[in-house]
Amino acid sequence: MNKxxxxxxxxxxxxxxxxxFFKGNPPRKGxxxxxxxxxxxxxxxxxxVISCFDSRVCPEAIFAxxxxxxxxxxxxxxxxxxxDTSMMASxxxxxxxxxxxxxxVLGHSNCNxxxxxxxxxxxxxxxxxxxxxxxxxxxxxxxxxxxxxxxLDQLERLRQIDFIRRAMQxxxxxxxxxxxxxxxxxxERFDANGQxxxxxxxEE
Ligand SMILES: [Zn+2]
Numbered sequence: 625m626n627k628x629x630x631x632x633x634x635x636x637x638x639x640x641x642x643x644x645f646f647k648g649n650p651p652r653k654g655x656x657x658x659x660x661x662x663x664x665x666x667x668x669x670x671x672x673v674i675s676c677f678d679s680r681v682c683p684e685a686i687f688a689x690x691x692x693x694x695x696x697x698x699x700x701x702x703x704x705x706x707x708d709t710s711m712m713a714s715x716x717x718x719x720x721x722x723x724x725x726x727x728x729v730l731g732h733s734n735c736n737x738x739x740x741x742x743x744x745x746x747x748x749x750x751x752x753x754x755x756x757x758x759x760x761x762x763x764x765x766x767x768x769x770x771x772x773x774x775x776l777d778q779l780e781r782l783r784q785i786d787f788i789r790r791a792m793q794x795x796x797x798x799x800x801x802x803x804x805x806x807x808x809x810x811x812e813r814f815d816a817n818g819q820x821x822x823x824x825x826x827e828e
Pocket of ligand 1: 676677678700736738
């Protein structure tokens with residue numbers, strides 16, 4: 625993705641932040657007394673990221689964001705469950721009040737939640753009901769493909785939500801699917817035009 629192909633400025637910031645992270649730069653300045661006063665009274669995040677609960681995946685670190693730049697909603701399977709009132713409230717607030725430019729579904733390699741979709745009957749009921757309750761499926765011939773397809777399934781669920789569809793049409797809300805590789809730090813992005821996953825370049 626080069627500068628001219630970013631769908632909006634928020635996506636440019638995410639990709640440039642990722643390159644910052646990939647090159648091993650230290651995290652950008654987080655919340656501190658000097659910074660606090662500037663952001664205390666308002667927030668203007670450019671993106672909402674829906675990420676897995678997995679402790680090895682930290683969106684603020686991967687995209688090297690400053691405070692106030694992204695809203696993050698995390699759960700097992702980076703899942704969009706329209707019965708989950710916490711998820712739906714966060715989505716609606718992000719889209720209609722904060723007017724985010726992007727909603728990113730961020731999957732990751734080695735996702736145990738996706739692997740567990742094959743064996744829901746072996747899990748405690750609370751975990752099985754979350755993972756399978758909205759109809760998530762292990763879809764694909766390989767583990768990696770199943771993880772990617774889960775991201776695409778969540779994007780499709782987002783597109784079915786009326787206020788999101790409206791924001792896509794009227795305000796150019798952009799939906800993105802991404803996959804973070806824990807073992808290499810690489811990031812792939814789903815190219816909706818070409819209908820394929822492409823590696824995010826780590827150089828401009
Ligand atoms: Zn996971």
